[in-house]
Amino acid sequence: MPIADKLVQKSFSEIEQRSNSDIINKRRVINGEDDGLMQVSPLKHPFADEIFKTMLKNTWVPQEVPMGKDVEMWNTPGALTEQEKRVYERSLAFVSNLDGIQTNNLVINITRQITSPEVSLAIVRQAYEEALHVHSYATMIEALNLNPEDVYGLYRKDMELYNKNKRILQSFGKIAKPDFKTGTFEKDQLFLEACVANIVLEGIYFYSAFLIFYIFRRNNKMPGSADMIQFINRDEDMHLKLFISITNTIKEEQPELWTEGFQKEVRKIITDAVDLEYEWGKSCIGDGILGLTPENLREYLQFIGDMRLQMIGLPKKWNSKNPFPWIDEITQSSMIEVNFFEGTVKEYSIGTLDWD
Ligand SMILES: [Fe+2]
Ligand SMILES: [Fe+2]
Numbered sequence: 001m002p003i004a005d006k007l008v009q010k011s012f013s014e015i016e017q018r019s020n021s022d023i024i025n026k027r028r029v030i031n032g033e034d035d036g037l038m039q040v041s042p043l044k045h046p047f048a049d050e051i052f053k054t055m056l057k058n059t060w061v062p063q064e065v066p067m068g069k070d071v072e073m074w075n076t077p078g079a080l081t082e083q084e085k086r087v088y089e090r091s092l093a094f095v096s097n098l099d100g101i102q103t104n105n106l107v108i109n110i111t112r113q114i115t116s117p118e119v120s121l122a123i124v125r126q127a128y129e130e131a132l133h134v135h136s137y138a139t140m141i142e143a144l145n146l147n148p149e150d151v152y153g154l155y156r157k158d159m160e161l162y163n164k165n166k167r168i169l170q171s172f173g174k175i176a177k178p179d180f181k182t183g184t185f186e187k188d189q190l191f192l193e194a195c196v197a198n199i200v201l202e203g204i205y206f207y208s209a210f211l212i213f214y215i216f217r218r219n220n221k222m223p224g225s226a227d228m229i230q231f232i233n234r235d236e237d238m239h240l241k242l243f244i245s246i247t248n249t250i251k252e253e254q255p256e257l258w259t260e261g262f263q264k265e266v267r268k269i270i271t272d273a274v275d276l277e278y279e280w281g282k283s284c285i286g287d288g289i290l291g292l293t294p295e296n297l298r299e300y301l302q303f304i305g306d307m308r309l310q311m312i313g314l315p316k317k318w319n320s321k322n323p324f325p326w327i328d329e330i331t332q333s334s335m336i337e338v339n340f341f342e343g344t345v346k347e348y349s350i351g352t353l354d355w356d
Contacts, residue, residue: 028253029246030182030191032115040118047245048118055125055238060231062136067143067224074144080221083289088222089146090161090284091209093154095232096137097165098205102198103130105172110198113175113182113191122242129235136228143224160283167276168205171197171269188250189257195247196266196312200273202240203308206233208281208297212289214330219290230330244311251313267314274305296323 015035026033027044043049073079080088106127114120141151155161174180175194182191210233217226251258278301282294302318309316322328 027116029116029119029249030113030188031254034115034117038117038121040121043118045116045118045249047249048116048122048242051238051242051245052118052122052125055122055129055235058234058238062132062139062228062231065139065224065228065231067140067228070140070222070224071143071145073222083286084216084221087212087284087289088216088225089150090154090158091212092137092140092146093151093158094161094164094280095206095209095229096134096151097155097161098168098201099130099133099137099232101165101168101172102201103127103134105198106130109172109175109180109194113180119246126239126242129239133232133235136232140225140228160280164276164280168197168201171200185256188254189262192247192250192257192262193265193269195243195250196269198243199240199247199308199312200270202236202243204270204273204277204301204304206236207301207304208277208284211281211292211297211300211324211327212284214327215290215292218326221290233330247312263314266312267309267317270305270308270314271317274301277301299323 020039023033023035023039024042024044029045040049074085106123111120111123111127114123137151140146141148155165172194174190180187180190182188210229213222213226213229216222278294278298281297281301285292285294285297288294299320300323302320303322306316306318306320
């Protein structure tokens with residue numbers, strides 16, 4: 001039953017009996033009781049509010065990122081090899097498709113199942129950021145005067161891209177039907193599986209493309225594009241954190257869902273995703289490009305995959321080392337923070353989990 005109907009179907013005398021503590025103590029990520037009025041103070045799920053506040057601090061717009069050097073380089077004969085240009089376009093096509101899929105997935109499939117208002121706020125902000133990313137890729141396409149057919153139209157000519165997009169869309173297919181609703185063991189497991197698909201999208205599928213853009217910049221090629229990707233990467237880190245927390249909180253709230261069989265299934269989803277991402281990355285770089293080889297790409301993706309497994313309480317599979325330790329400096333370094341609220345933010349205390 002949609003949240004709004006729950007409120008409408010209750011009489012005033014029934015509502016009158018309820019207190020805020022009743023509402024908050026019954027709050028859950030899914031299958032909670034909520035009146036649909038977004039009462040987010042105090043909180044039941046403080047992780048979502050922390051992430052939301054960090055997302056606000058991370059506000060940026062693609063027009064702030066200078067693309068002048070990239071435009072000059074793209075148009076200077078010999079500055080980029082033909083192979084490098086194709087790798088660039090193919091990577092751009094894929095990340096653009098991925099953010100497009102995710103914008104729709106969050107808005108259409110995910111938010112309608114969430115019954116925690118603070119979690120909903122964070123997901124709504126995430127959806128805005130995915131839309132911003134879609135817009136960022138369009139900004140790059142326009143700045144470089146690329147043929148949209150070579151980027152947006154690539155999945156119609158490139159079987160590997162078509163298959164990868166199809167596979168990602170299928171991972172959300174089980175919760176996409178208009179009448180899908182959590183509330184049974186089977187449906188709740190399907191929703192949890194979709195949360196894992198989000199972790200895979202945010203935390204594995206972007207990673208060969210991100211790596212390719214950073215490797216270009218380390219070789220003094222297309223630095224504006226890598227800066228744009230770095231802003232996007234910072235957002236994706238928060239999205240990953242959000243879905244890791246959502247997954248772990250659903251596990252706590254409904255531990256019966258996290259069966260041994262289901263854990264095996266989740267492990268397989270993550271390990272298959274690493275293999276798929278490797279196949280895709282390898283098809284982009286061929287024998288190698290600018291020091292990025294199929295071997296170190298595989299090692300890197302396995303290192304990422306192990307981290308994702310551990311984040312949701314599963315053991316590592318590969319024990320691979322990060323062959324590109326400089327990536328950590330990029331993703332964890334303090335970027336230029338566009339903090340519109342500096343000086344005006346107050347420290348609010350966060351409500352306890354059981355509030356009365
Ligand atoms: Fe995104
Ligand atoms: Fe994202």
